[in-house]
Amino acid sequence: xxxxxxxxxxxxxxxxxxxxxxxxxxxxxxxxxxxxxxxxxxxxxxxxxxxxxxxxxxxxxxxxxxxxxxxxxxxxxxxxxxxxxxxxxxxxxxxxxxxxxxxxxxxxxxxxxxxxxxxxxxxxxxxxxxxxxxxxxxxxxxxxxxxxxxxxxxxxxxxxxxxxxxxxxxxxxxxxxxxxxxxxxxxxxxxxxxxxxxxxxxxxxxxxxxxxxxxxxxxxxxxxxxxxxxxxxxxxxxxxxxxxxxxxxxxxxxxxxxxxxxxxxxxxxxxxxxxxxxxxxxxxxxxxxxxxxxxxxxxxxxxxxxxxxxxxxxxxxxxxxxxxxxxxxxxxxxxxxxxxxxxxxxxxxxxxxxxxxxxxxxxxxxxxxxxxxxxxxxxxxxxxxxxxxxxxxxxxxxxxxxxxxxxxxxxxxxxxxxxxxxxxxxxxxxxxxxxxxxxxxxxxxxxxxxxxxxxxxxxxxxxxxxxxxxxxxxxxxxxxxxxxxxxxxxxxxxxxxxxxxxxxxxxxxxxxxxxxxxxxxxxxxxxx
Numbered sequence: 148x149x150x151x152x153x154x155x156x157x158x159x160x161x162x163x164x165x166x167x168x169x170x171x172x173x174x175x176x177x178x179x180x181x182x183x184x185x186x187x188x189x190x191x192x193x194x195x196x197x198x199x200x201x202x203x204x205x206x207x208x209x210x211x212x213x214x215x216x217x218x219x220x221x222x223x224x225x226x227x228x229x230x231x232x233x234x235x236x237x238x239x240x241x242x243x244x245x246x247x248x249x250x251x252x253x254x255x256x257x258x259x260x261x262x263x264x265x266x267x268x269x270x271x272x273x274x275x276x277x278x279x280x281x282x283x284x285x286x287x288x289x290x291x292x293x294x295x296x297x298x299x300x301x302x303x304x305x306x307x308x309x310x311x312x313x314x315x316x317x318x319x320x321x322x323x324x325x326x327x328x329x330x331x332x333x334x335x336x337x338x339x340x341x342x343x344x345x346x347x348x349x350x351x352x353x354x355x356x357x358x359x360x361x362x363x364x365x366x367x368x369x370x371x372x373x374x375x376x377x378x379x380x381x382x383x384x385x386x387x388x389x390x391x392x393x394x395x396x397x398x399x400x401x402x403x404x405x406x407x408x409x410x411x412x413x414x415x416x417x418x419x420x421x422x423x424x425x426x427x428x429x430x431x432x433x434x435x436x437x438x439x440x441x442x443x444x445x446x447x448x449x450x451x452x453x454x455x456x457x458x459x460x461x462x463x464x465x466x467x468x469x470x471x472x473x474x475x476x477x478x479x480x481x482x483x484x485x486x487x488x489x490x491x492x493x494x495x496x497x498x499x500x501x502x503x504x505x506x507x508x509x510x511x512x513x514x515x516x517x518x519x520x521x522x523x524x525x526x527x528x529x530x531x532x533x534x535x536x537x538x539x540x541x542x543x544x545x546x547x548x549x550x551x552x553x554x555x556x557x558x559x560x561x562x563x564x565x566x567x568x569x570x571x572x573x574x575x576x577x578x579x580x581x582x583x584x585x586x587x588x589x590x591x592x593x594x595x596x597x598x599x600x601x602x603x604x605x606x607x608x609x610x611x612x613x614x615x616x617x618x619x620x621x622x623x624x625x626x627x628x629x630x631x632x633x634x635x636x637x638x639x640x641x642x643x644x645x646x647x648x649x650x651x652x653x654x655x656x657x658x659x660x661x662x663x664x665x666x667x668x669x670x671x672x673x674x675x
Contacts, residue, residue, distance in 0.1 A: 206230060
């Protein structure tokens with residue numbers, strides 16, 4: 148018989164099966180011209196682009212976080228595989244999850260979709276011994292982990308029947324900002340994360356996180372409670388929630404349902420693009436374009452080891468790869484080796500003053516032969532990453548800003564007597580640094596460039612007309628302005644474009660307003 152499989156985001160695939168069910172011919176790139184309805188949910192999952200060296204166990208591990216895998220068919224010659232889940236519900240959860248996050252095996256992306264088959268019949272097929280052995284080994288190990296967890300001591304256990312899969316997470320000592328995507332990256336090492344909601348309560352950053360399986364929640368709690376995300380700060384306090392399920396209404400930078408791509412973003416933010424969702428990027432946070440930047444790995448990875456060690460099992464803590472929009476560089480959680488990150492940026496068509504919005508600029512060196520390029524050394528790798536994530540691809544003076552991580556560890560100051568023509572500047576002692584104070588509120592007010600600017604440190608004598616005239620006489624189009632009702636030291640001003648706002652920040656940040664007040668300018672997430 149002949150069966151056609153339709154990928155959600157790709158071409159049709161023809162797989163010709165002979166009477167025994169073996170593939171006789173196929174072509175992944177051949178488009179099907181006929182009239183067929185899309186594939187409906189099935190217990191059988193079709194996996195494409197499987198690297199030829201991948202073992203049967205590695206393929207089975209793709210399905211284990213979602214439920215028991217009951218059968219496997221490997222088609223190594225076609226770089227394809229089929230796995231059968233114990234229930235259609237488990238298969239649906241798996242497909243929904245991998246729609247938002249492309250899994251990687253052996254550092255290669257593989258693609259997941261429903262099969263047109265309702266079950267896999269492999270009893271009479273040759274060479275199925277390895278597949279069945281892998282199935283038995285993985286399922287036995289998974290069952291063993293469950294038994295081990297179930298026999299934990301009373302204080303640790305919480306794996307009692309019907310226990311909640313929802314965790315409550317509190318971040319103490321919040322020196323660096325922690326985003327939803329950072330939490331997803333950390334906690335997804337222990338199993339399938341379905342939903343996350345972040346919020347601030349009692350002046351603490353908190354989150355509710357729901358796993359597909361209470362066992363995963365138990366493993367995450369036991370391992371992560373008390374651990375620091377970054378060295379000596381951002382301490383995780385993890386406990387079980389009284390809730391058994393989360394109701395997520397919006398997909399944005401505050402909440403996410405990884406099984407529902409159709410949810411609106413709320414708050415007037417645009418709905419997440421599929422490519423952004425796949426990289427777990429929040430609206431306004433540039434994520435996916437930098438997944439391949441040197442030193443940064445893709446935002447999601449599943450077990451990739453060749454053997455069946457404990458580290459390959461879901462729930463074991465492997466190295467943490469940091470998405471480019473996440474705060475990175477100071478990972479302290481045991482077993483999560485940080486990727487080597489540098490604090491020096493290579494920038495083109497950008498005034499280095501803008502970088503100061505995302506961190507403290509310590510040194511700047513304009514390149515002798517390419518004056519439009521400069522090396523900018525930030526206070527640390529975290530701040531360099533933030534500046535790159537938010538500024539690369541923006542426009543200034545009609546040119547596209549380019550920001551990448553430099554191979555240099557530091558910007559060297561010229562030796563005494565060395566001719567430099569003033570191209571290298573040291574700002575490490577500047578009084579204008581925004582982030583020198585640990586725990587500064589400035590860390591909580593880091594936003595991507597926008598047409599709306601946040602103004603602060605405004606003296607009482609300054610009126611809205613004075614501020615609007617300041618921007619207008621500097622050549623900027625003022626579309627709207629308003630003071631904060633509860634604090635007239637702060638205001639919002641909306642300019643004609645994001646490009647104008649970037650230039651205005653460069654020109655007017657630290658502008659002397661008199662009365663020993665210098666205007667502070669930053670990007671705002673709000674609109675007027």
